[in-house]
Amino acid sequence: MPSIQIKGLQKRFGALSVIDGLDLDMADKEFTVLVGPSGCGKSTTLRMVAGLEDASGGEIWIGNREVSRLDPKDRDIAMVFQDYALYPHMDVARNMSFALRLARYPKAEIDARVTRVAELLSISHLLSRKPRELSGGQRQRVAMGRALVKDASVFLFDEPLSNLDAKLRSQMRAELALMRKRVEKNMIYVTHDQIEAMTLGDRIVVMHGGKIQQQGSPSDLYRRPANLFVAGFIGSPPMNVLRGELSEAGGRLCVRGSGFDLALPDQRGAALAGRRDRAVIVGLRPSSIRSGATQDGASSLSVNIRLAEYVGAHSVLIADCGGEAVTIEVNSESPFASEGAAQFWVEPESIHLFDPVTEAAI
Amino acid sequence: MQLSDGFEGKLMPAGATAGAAVPTPLRGTAKYLPLRKALNRAAPYVFIAPAAIITTLALAYPMLQSVWLSFRDWSLGTPLGQSRFVGLANYEWLLHDPNFWASAAVTLTFAFAVVVVEVLLGVMLAILLDRELRFVSLFRTIFILPMMVAPIVVGLVWRYMYNEQFGTFAHLLKALGFAPVPWLSSPKLALISVIIADVWQWTPFIFILSLAALQSLPASALEAARIDGATHWQMVWHIKVPLMMPVIAVAALLRLIDAFKVLEVIYILTEGGPGLSTEIMSLHIYKTAFVSQQLGQAAALSNMLLLIVLALTVIFAALTAVRQRREKLAAARR
Known part of the structure; x- marks a missing residue:
């Protein structure tokens, strides 16, 4: 099984440069998720790997072959499309076997493979149906079945769940996660949904404006976002962003702004030495904000709660801190004020700081 | 309210x-x-x-x-009031009229021949021109032009081209050293010549509808086929043509109905001759009405033509209804 390497990939439409020099290494059997807002170039990148879109420059290596000039059929790939892209005039079995029939596999082998994959995806009872006789979730399974039957070495998914409703989407997401444990292949998965990215990916590649913002494991991205964009994109509800100033009072490092005065861990002192009394952007995860006040009063976040959204096990408070909107996640079991002024504090280790100009993490 | x-x-x-x-x-x-x-x-x-x-x-x-x-005996030029009621006599006459059967045979041959050839050519042209090439829109426009020419003009143009002494084809054949071909004067060739003219004029109709169908095919299904390893022609044969079928069927039916009623081009080219070799039904109706001056019989004839076209339409509507019901049932099975 080969690894996939993308070197200096470019895509231009006329004068418009969509992707400008993208480099990406994917290890063998890795599940890579390209995630980003619409228009960030993630789908274009995937389509160039598939060969549906010509690269304007750069190289794409699958194993030890440079494939960027090859036809899609010669790249040893299978792809699942957003709108399923089933052949409307063929029944499920023929949809799944199309590639094998074109490649003139013996009929017995085709039948055996279709049967095996249909069982894997629990669609055996649908084999004689036409796509229009299937529900959205069933079509999605058939589309995956069609990709699996090919037994290609690389699987490409282009927003495969975004046409499903919320409930079905989370169900299919779980099934995908299970499937990928059984099918050990290179997979590249494109989505704009950061939850899909977090739950499915071994490696997440966050893209924005045709460039890779950061790549790494889900927890890497969540714990150590490289810049403000990644910080705001990964995590739900999104990270709170406040404007503040670094200062040192009585030998203690803290970050202050209107409505908050938060202590920072002492070990960050060295890294922040040059930024004392300068503006910074403070990032606070809604889940790292704690109710009440610290004993020594060294860390405080004063907010005015406007709304409490009860979600179940936890509740999301929509609040106002010095004129900026702040969301806070609290445990529904513990008592919390659902309106009015309230005190919170933040664990020093979970405070993110960003440069106000470059937006890079400090 | x-x-x-x-x-x-x-x-x-x-x-x-x-x-x-x-x-x-x-x-x-x-x-x-x-x-x-x-x-x-x-x-x-x-x-x-x-x-x-x-x-x-x-x-x-x-x-x-x-x-x-069609139930009356009325000669052209006499007042309608003087016409006689003759019951089914006109229909009885036409069923025993060998000219009617001859023209029915010519009409059927003509209609099915032109539809088959036009569908094949039109679909093929559409598939060939369904791509982004330079000048492709110019070609598309050129291919559609014949349809815009008035049938009378088409008749005149082709009559000139077919002319055995100074026609375009005669010149061409002579230049290539072949003997002249009696395009319109041979009973065997005349129908074929007429069919060629109709194919020239109406293939564009199938062509533009097929092209529209091709361009509205689901792009991702075609991309999926590319990834599944289909070559260009496999894609045409396994994906494009089957998906175009509903449009092709409607276009073919419209052409079939039209072909049954064709008149002007054949009238100009051959007037139904030589003999009865190109006398299609509408020409037969025209001659019965305005040459034989038998308006009642002509009415009976045109009603027969109407019945044939109606039958075709009903069959087609029934097929569509069956398909729709199947689709509804299919939707209900989900």
Whole structure:
């Protein structure tokens, strides 16, 4: 099984440069998720790997072959499309076997493979149906079945769940996660949904404006976002962003702004030495904000709660801190004020700081 | 409507006579309500009326007139009042008229031949020109041009081209050293020549509809086929053509109906000759009416033609209905 390497990939439409020099290494059997807002170039990148879109420059290596000039059929790939892209005039079995029939596999082998994959995806009872006789979730399974039957070495998914409703989407997401444990292949998965990215990916590649913002494991991205964009994109509800100033009072490092005065861990002192009394952007995860006040009063976040959204096990408070909107996640079991002024504090280790100009993490 | 109804009801307690207990402005509303209701109900009919009247005048009246006429013996140039009722005599005549059967055979041969050739050529052209090439839109326009030419002109142009002494084809064949071909004067060739002219004019019709169908095919299904390893021609054969089928079927039916009624081009090219070799039904009707001057018989003939075309349309509608019901059932199985 080969690894996939993308070197200096470019895509231009006329004068418009969509992707400008993208480099990406994917290890063998890795599940890579390209995630980003619409228009960030993630789908274009995937389509160039598939060969549906010509690269304007750069190289794409699958194993030890440079494939960027090859036809899609010669790249040893299978792809699942957003709108399923089933052949409307063929029944499920023929949809799944199309590639094998074109490649003139013996009929017995085709039948055996279709049967095996249909069982894997629990669609055996649908084999004689036409796509229009299937529900959205069933079509999605058939589309995956069609990709699996090919037994290609690389699987490409282009927003495969975004046409499903919320409930079905989370169900299919779980099934995908299970499937990928059984099918050990290179997979590249494109989505704009950061939850899909977090739950499915071994490696997440966050893209924005045709460039890779950061790549790494889900927890890497969540714990150590490289810049403000990644910080705001990964995590739900999104990270709170406040404007503040670094200062040192009585030998203690803290970050202050209107409505908050938060202590920072002492070990960050060295890294922040040059930024004392300068503006910074403070990032606070809604889940790292704690109710009440610290004993020594060294860390405080004063907010005015406007709304409490009860979600179940936890509740999301929509609040106002010095004129900026702040969301806070609290445990529904513990008592919390659902309106009015309230005190919170933040664990020093979970405070993110960003440069106000470059937006890079400090 | 409903709102004002409720309003009216509340203000009028049971037993109260309308008018007496109600203040004057509301009484006015109550008085006009039935009229407004009636107008509302009439609205759809008012909107349909112009179309219905035109259809009746332009379609139903002549059709019924032609049916009525087919039961009468009426010579051209005599007053309609002098025509005689002859019952089914005109129909009996045409069933025993060898010319009718000959023209029916010519019509069927012509219609099916042109439709088959036009569909094959039109679909092939569409597939060839369904790509982004330089000048492709120019080619598309050129291919559509014949359809825009008036049939009379098409007839004249082809008559000139087919001319055995100084026609375009005669020159070409002579230059290449071949003997002249009696395009329109040989009973064997005339029908083929006529078919060629019709194919030239109407292939573009199939072509543009096929092209439109091709360009509205689901792009991702075609991409999926590319990834599944289909070559260009495998994609055409396994994906494009099957998906175009509904459009091709409708286009072919429209052409078939039209081909049964064709007149001008053949009239100009051969006038039905030599012998009866290109005398299609509409030409036979024309000759019966204006050469033999038998309007009743001509009416009977045109009703037969109408029946044939109607039968084709009904068969097609039935097929469509069956397919739709199947699709509905399919949707219900989900």
